[in-house]
Amino acid sequence: MCQGSVPEYFAFKDSPPDLPPRWLASRFLVAAAEQGDRTLSAEYALSQTAPCPIIDAHVHVFPQKLMDAVWTFFDNFYWPVRYKETYLATRADFLIEQGVRHVVLLVYAHKNGIARDLNKFLSTTVQDMNERYALAHDMDPNLRRRVATGLGTVMPGEPGVKDILAEAFTTFGLSGIKMHSHVQCVAANHPSMDEVYETCIRFQKPILIHAGKEPNSSAYKVDAGKICDASIVEDVLNRFPDLRICVPHLGMNQYQEFFDLLEKYPNLYLDTTMTLGAFFQSMDEDKAMTLMIRTMLLQYSDRIMYGTDWPNIPYDWCRELANLVSLVDGDGEATRVTDTDALLKSARGQKRTAKGEQALERILWRNASEFYSIPAEDLCLPLAKDDGTLQSNL
16 A cells, blocks of 8 residues: 555545536537437437537456456545446447547556467457448548547566567557556656567557556555656657657646647657546636646646546536537636526637637647548548648647
8 A cells, every 4th residue: 555645635526516507608519319319328428519629538447357347446445436237338439429430449557468469459449449330421431430449458578579579569569558557556757668668669659658647546556746746758759759649637736747748759749638527626716726737728738738647537527528629718617607698698619719629629639630640531521621630620
């Protein structure tokens, strides 16, 4: 057990209340039933006229035995996982059926000797999803839709790290790797990580690494607060300038520090996962933090990606999306709007800017498409101009 203390908001915190019926505080969302109830959920789906496509760049899948162990950990030390039954029934198909255009699927190894099997499982999962959704696009039968991309893993320091990663990138066709400093108990700048970075650079693959301090837990074998820090990530960025690295959760608890690193290092990216879901903190209650995050979303919109952490979240899958859009629009926290009448009477959208629209398009899909090498053709987005730019409703 680590010697650090669990933050108060992780002490078996209850899930937030469900969004009220017909809550429509985002121009991207509609009630699922209004689109033919095409999902297993009575929640909200992406509108078929949403301003731009969505890539969820942070979605977890595991073999069920391992996922059960993850859920037990969450039940005991974090929060109630909302989507257990949905995951069992549909895996990540749920998000595609909600209207998400593409998902980036993640695994991570917590001990030696399991990475190869996890990478094979992930490759099979990605291939299965893509085969099932590979229907010709209505507008162009030559376009083949792919809905999933996979990030493999390896345990730092285990025998054959370079071979395991080479296999993941070649034989299994995975598009990068996912590492987790908290679970793997290894700091991002530990010497055992060097061969991981070197292999990623060799194959020109990015890395997603949970190297921020939070969410921490007393159940980890090390205190993540001691082996994770923005300064540790900066050391990696300095030593491996050709490595493309993404830190999830906007570097939670060190937002400003990680935003400062974005200014200095063009090879650093962040994702939004769980930071905007109004679970750890309320955007409306902490005005200074809200202003800081909105400013950074707009300033560094070319290197921030949208992600959910699905299925291991305690709230509706669309909360983070709604709050992200509302925050960039300048309207604060969307989930504070509790009924349709209040929404209609509010002045939402009046602060919307062209810069904000461009930022949303980058955060919601373009950055992930570029970072994880997801071709536009795989998203069924036909080219609109000779210069290769894509059609967009924004």
